[in-house]
Amino acid sequence: MTTPHRNLSRRSAMLYGAAGTLAMLPRLSAAQEVFPSKPIKLVVPFGAGSSSDILARSYAKVVAELAGQPVVVDNRGGGDGIIAARALLGMPADGYSVMFASNTLLSTNAVVHKNLPYDPIKDFDPVSVLQVSYAAVAVPTESKFRTFDELVKFAAKEPGALSHGSGSPTYTLWNVWLTRLLGVNVTNIPYKDSGGAAQAIAAGQVDYAVTAVTPLLPLVESGRVRILLYTGNQRHPRLPNVPTVKEAGLKDYEALIWNAVAVRAGTPVPVRNRIVEFFEKAARSEEIQSRIKSQGYVVEFSGPEKMRKFQIDEITRWRKLIADTGLKFY
Secondary structure (H helix, E strand, C coil), X not given: CCCHHHHHHHHHHHHHHHHHHHHHHHXXXXXXXXXXXXXXXXXXXXXXXCHHHHHHHHHHHHHHHHHCCCEEEEECCCHHHHHHHHHHHCCCCCCCEEEEEEHHHHHHHHHHCCCCCXXXXXXXXXXXXXXXXXXXXXXXXXXXXXXXXXXHHHHHHCCCCCEEEECCHHHHHHHHHHHHHHCCCCEEEECCCXXXXXXXXXXXXXXXXXXXXXXXXXXXXXCCEEEEEECCXXXXXXXXXXXXXXXXXXXXXXXXXXXXXXXXXXXXXXXXXXXXXXXXXXXXXXXXXXXXXXXXXXXXXXXXXXXXXXXXXXXXXXXXXXXXXXXXXX
């Protein structure tokens, strides 16, 4: 027979155990909320050694110091960033996998690929645009065109005679936008990337290219390429004699490259906020500021909301351009 005293003791033990469990819950919850508690993977849709990869590694170093955890760069180059996008979207939405991308993956692909296996808006939550860099109109050193005006006048006189080297679909869009503003017609020749377009210019395989300025700089310094126009708002520090688009009267033309950070959609908001905080502090650090400015880039920490607007505005612009021109890509 069970005595009342024994029942009371058993209930007391059960209550004591339950109370102990409840007492532990806040501590467990707090431990789970600590982010990061393990290494972070920074997925980079470019090959090792590219200008974007170098920038990503600079951020990885500073963010690791701020977060107190290693930040491992995972290069997934190729396929216009699609390989990297698929890789990241196959990882948990927990903030431990972060995309370090450019406008190709986050905007251009949305309009140039018919069957894109991801949605740049729906599948990614924005963290921030980090920096913008600009393009240049370049010709081979042996080119008869000494100024941008000479190039434009010839293109107007000889429709279709000039060839343009395109490093990616984004660069094709830049050139089509430019030729529409100028009212000229040229022949577009695609290359694998901006480096390929730069080398095509140096080899005299094309008449000109609108391409990223960074791969051009060593070719300019070695005397193999001449730059006629820079698309930034101010002259490039390493190209002080090259006029800007505004100086050429093209105030509405914006050929720019932007790097940004995003996470998989559904990442917990507190976790994403921590990632925003880490990258904002990194962007303001002396190390990042120095590296970006030395390359003629502009630090542009936008935060999530402005980044989303940046994406949508660019996608809208390219969709209109493609609709107006009938451009075909893939």
